[in-house]
Amino acid sequence: MSTIAPGPRVTGLETEFGVLCAPVGTPEAVKADLPDVERAAALIFRHRPVGYRSTNLFLPNGGRLYLDIGAHPEYATAECVSVRDLVAQDQAGRAILAAMAERAATGLAQERAPVRFHLLANNTDSAGHTYGCHESYSVPRSLLDATDHPAGAGTDTTMAVLTSFLATRPVLVGSGRSLAGGPAGPSEDSRGAGDEEAAWGLSPRAPTCRP
Structure with missing residues (x-):
């Protein structure tokens, strides 16, 4: 450590x-x-x-x-x-x-x-698409390249930790937005209209993302 x-x-x-x-x-x-x-x-x-x-x-x-x-x-x-x-x-x-x-x-x-x-x-547009804060991370080069420093973790290890943090953070801090009628799919419910107590989407971008 x-x-x-x-x-x-x-x-x-x-x-x-x-x-x-x-x-x-x-x-x-x-x-x-x-x-x-x-x-x-x-x-x-x-x-x-x-x-x-x-x-x-x-x-x-x-x-x-x-x-x-x-x-x-x-x-x-x-x-x-x-x-x-x-x-x-x-x-x-x-x-x-x-x-x-x-x-x-x-x-x-x-x-x-x-x-x-x-x-x-706000962080939701008129079509229901959400957006959040821009995030930038400044780290020492040794954290990304294990060959530069004996304590370097390497890109693979660093990215594994960072992506795990980003994936679990919405659950840990309750990030999200209200959804109507239960878990939202690709329908009007995904725009968050209606009763705010119906459901809470921990991943606000997921319902409005398209392949």
């Missing part, structure tokens, strides 16, 4: 946000031409922090805020070495986007009835 203590772990988060523009008050008081998703996202990014001209912002805190394909905002934190810093970075991104949405709603209210922009952090 190796006695080498693990080094600091660098982590980061990237969050995708859905956008919705909804009326404030009774729907009858609002014109029918509410901004669609693309227009709503464009209005929000019109009120980006001062000093930026594009919709791809590299912020002073090391994070990145940008409008991705499909008209949805994304915020990527800076790389962090502690959970406290990571949470602070993630909350900072949400606060920046919330302030942008509030300014966009104020500007739009001057032209028509009051509206509210909703930014929804």
Whole structure:
């Protein structure tokens, strides 16, 4: 067994946000031409922090805020070495986007009835496909190539451990999403509609994957 203590772990988060523009008050008081998703996202990014001209912002805190394909905002934190810093970075991104949405709603209210922009952090699209965090693992070369270092484990051993971890993690931490009507197959149930207490899918991507 190796006695080498693990080094600091660098982590980061990237969050995708859905956008919705909804009326404030009774729907009858609002014109029918509410901004669609693309227009709503464009209005929000019109009120980006001062000093930026594009919709791809590299912020002073090391994070990145940008409008991705499909008209949805994304915020990527800076790389962090502690959970406290990571949470602070993630909350900072949400606060920046919330302030942008509030300014966009104020500007739009001057032209028509009051509206509210909703930014929804989610991991499921309108078709039911799921997506999670991007993960990268930085390891010493000796961990992958046993010939470089006597303590090296080799690629086969390392990948066996990593894949076992990735396969069992959803069960250990309860990762997943709600499914309607029991275990989901390639049907409407796989989109997670209906009673959230009907079933819980520990592998959220499996029902929507196709060969």
